[in-house]
Amino acid sequence: MAREVLADYLTAVGAQIRWRRAREPLLRELSDHIADQAADYRADGLEEADALNKAVAEMGDPEEVGRDLDRLHRPKNRWGLALAVLLLTLAGLFLQYRTYEASEQGMMDLYARQAVWVPIALALLCGVWFSDCTLLLRRRWAAGLTVAAVAWAVLNTNGTYRPIALYVTLLLPVLYAALLCRRRDGGPVTALLWGLAAWVLPLPAMLIPSASAYLLSGSAMTLILLAAAGLGWFKGGRWKNLLLSLLPTLLGLGVPLLSGLRKGYLSRRLAGFLHPELDPNGVGYLYLHLRQGPDPDFFGNVLGSTDLMLAFLAQQAGRWVFPLTAALLALAALLLLRRVWKLRSRTGKLLALSALLPLLLQAVLYLFFNLGYSPLGPLSLPFLSFGVGYLLLNCLLVGFLLSVFRMDALLRDGLANQPPRPLPFPNQLDLHLPFGKGNLLIQYRKIP
Numbered sequence: 001m002a003r004e005v006l007a008d009y010l011t012a013v014g015a016q017i018r019w020r021r022a023r024e025p026l027l028r029e030l031s032d033h034i035a036d037q038a039a040d041y042r043a044d045g046l047e048e049a050d051a052l053n054k055a056v057a058e059m060g061d062p063e064e065v066g067r068d069l070d071r072l073h074r075p076k077n078r079w080g081l082a083l084a085v086l087l088l089t090l091a092g093l094f095l096q097y098r099t100y101e102a103s104e105q106g107m108m109d110l111y112a113r114q115a116v117w118v119p120i121a122l123a124l125l126c127g128v129w130f131s132d133c134t135l136l137l138r139r140r141w142a143a144g145l146t147v148a149a150v151a152w153a154v155l156n157t158n159g160t161y162r163p164i165a166l167y168v169t170l171l172l173p174v175l176y177a178a179l180l181c182r183r184r185d186g187g188p189v190t191a192l193l194w195g196l197a198a199w200v201l202p203l204p205a206m207l208i209p210s211a212s213a214y215l216l217s218g219s220a221m222t223l224i225l226l227a228a229a230g231l232g233w234f235k236g237g238r239w240k241n242l243l244l245s246l247l248p249t250l251l252g253l254g255v256p257l258l259s260g261l262r263k264g265y266l267s268r269r270l271a272g273f274l275h276p277e278l279d280p281n282g283v284g285y286l287y288l289h290l291r292q293g294p295d296p297d298f299f300g301n302v303l304g305s306t307d308l309m310l311a312f313l314a315q316q317a318g319r320w321v322f323p324l325t326a327a328l329l330a331l332a333a334l335l336l337l338r339r340v341w342k343l344r345s346r347t348g349k350l351l352a353l354s355a356l357l358p359l360l361l362q363a364v365l366y367l368f369f370n371l372g373y374s375p376l377g378p379l380s381l382p383f384l385s386f387g388v389g390y391l392l393l394n395c396l397l398v399g400f401l402l403s404v405f406r407m408d409a410l411l412r413d414g415l416a417n418q419p420p421r422p423l424p425f426p427n428q429l430d431l432h433l434p435f436g437k438g439n440l441l442i443q444y445r446k447i448p
Contacts, residue, residue, distance in 0.1 A: 006034065009056050016066025021132065022073045022410055030069075034059065073409040077129075078339070078402055084332075085125065085383060085398050089118055089391075092384035099312050110386065117388045121395040128399030133351060133407050136178035146175040146201070153204035166379070167393050169205040169213045170358050173220040174400060176201065177354035180228055181347045184413070187235040188244050191225070195248040198222045212365060212376040220357040222249055227353055231346045273375040290372030293319065306385040307378050310370035325367055333360050339405070348404055348411040355401040359394060 010027050017023045037055035042048060059065060093115055100111055136142045153168040180194060198221035205213035222245070228234070229241040276284030276291070290311055314321040340352040359382050366381040368374035380390035404411070 005053055005056055006031070009059070009062050012062035013066040013069065016063055017070045017073070019070070019074055021075075021407075022069075025410055026069050026073060030059070030065075075406045076408055078405045081336075081398070081402060081405075082125075082129070085395070086122065088383035089122065092381075093118065095309055095313070095384060096306055096386050099306050099309050114386055114388060114391070117391060121388075121391045124392060125395040125399040125402075128396055129402040129406065131399075131403055133400060133403040134410065136175075136351075137181055137347065137411075142175050142178035142182065146172070146179065149175065150201060150204060154207065157204060157207040163389050165204040165208055166210055166213045167389055169202045169210075169217045170362075170379070170393055171396070172201050172217050173224060173354040173358055174351075174397070176221045177224050177350045180224065180233070181350055184233060185235070188237075188240050191229055191234045191241040192244040192247060194225050194228075195222065195245045196251075198225055199248055199251060210377075212379055215376065216358065216361045216365065216379065218249075220354070220361060222246070223357055224350055224353050228346070228350055231349065233346060233350075270375055276372075287372045290370065306381075307366075308370055309381065309385055310367065314370075322367070322371060329360075329363050329367065336360075343404070343408050343411070345408075345411045345413050347413050348408050351411075352401055352404045355397045355404070359397055362394075 010031060013030060014023050014027050017026060034052070034055045037058060038048075038051045041051035041054050046054065093111075096111055096114065149168045149171065153165040157165040176198065183190070186194075199218045201221070202214050202217035205211075205217065225245045226242060229238065229245045232238060234241045271278070272284040273287060276287035278284060290308075293315070310321060310325060336356055340349055340356065343349050343352060362379050362382055365374060365376060366378040366385070369376070369378040378385075380387050380394065382394040383391070
């Protein structure tokens with residue numbers, strides 16, 4: 001009898017929850033709560049059936065409970081962000097056309113290729129957006145995907161320029177955050193190891209080599225780790241965890257820089273960056289023109305892609321392009337970070353940061369390079385500059401960010417590692433609850 005009472009109650013509650021994806025986890029949480037209450041009553045001396053009946057009755061009217069759960073757990077689609085990406089992508093096509101047309105370098109065939117891939121990239125964004133981002137938490141896919149991605153990048157990069165390692169490196173912060181969210185039981189030593197992993201995982205980028213991708217990915221993962229430590233993700237003192245999380249950063253920054261200095265190229269690049277006037281016909285040529293304001297002949301000599309699109313626009317329209325770009329970037333970062341901060345769970349915050357930070361850091365690096373004040377080459381200006389691979393990558397990141405926003409009501413801290421709690425029944429209780437085309441099976445087994 002108690003079994004039927006619980007099954008009927010959960011069925012009635014589930015019938016009020018319209019978001020199908022939310023039904024199963026919410027009913028499992030509700031059943032766990034009933035299990036706790038029944039266990040308390042059982043400890044007070046009630047019989048098993050009476051304890052369960054009392055726990056169910058205490059929950060209240062099932063239809064009212066279901067309506068409350070439905071109201072609090074609905075998908076939140078951030079259509080404004082999706083619309084902004086669409087407009088940026090269309091604006092990028094227009095700006096790329098103007099840049100290639102003015103450069104007169106016969107690159108319109110590349111522009112046509114970019115235009116063909118835009119709808120494919122937007123479809124990828126929508127596919128990831130309406131998928132379940134919690135799969136990385138509820139399954140052991142994050143670790144396997146991380147190993148596979150790093151191995152793929154290493155095997156497909158043999159010293160020549162192959163962008164696979166770049167794209168993999170920029171996706172690593174998402175996998176890193178997913179792994180971090182599954183491990184909440186560590187202390188200061190764990191924080192130190194995670195800090196070291198933030199600079200070890202993106203090492204495939206140095207096989208290209210691309211110091212920009214390495215530093216951007218490592219910085220993003222370090223910021224995610226600092227956010228986790230600041231949110232109290234690890235055991236022990238918060239400040240101690242923050243300091244230990246930062247400790248490997250010196251090693252992560254120092255190894256590639258020292259390696260590059262030994263090879264000589266980075267030292268020459270750095271010297272030209274600091275004192276471009278000493279080498280106006282060599283490394284310093286680019287920095288001199290960008291800092292002083294490029295003339296039209298400059299673009300005919302150096303523009304082979306849209307890496308200098310902001311500088312080109314500044315030359316056409318005026319230097320006000322740079323402060324306007326910086327202001328818009330700062331506003332977008334502020335609004336998005338504010339939205340991330342409002343997410344209910346720390347897990348949601350970390351996952352959202354993992355997708356947002358690579359986008360913001362790419363834009364910041366691009367802006368400083370076009371100003372002539374970055375010793376590192378740019379990767380992309382998300383959705384505006386040329387590059388099919390970068391377009392797909394950035395759409396994937398935004399899709400994941402939108403998925404995190406959408407699934408916010410279902411994200412729970414530590415949910416991935418918590419098995420269902422058993423009810424105090426002699427043998428087991430299996431509840432088959434029909435919902436639409438499928439069934440929800442809740443199993444309780446006695447643990448000896």
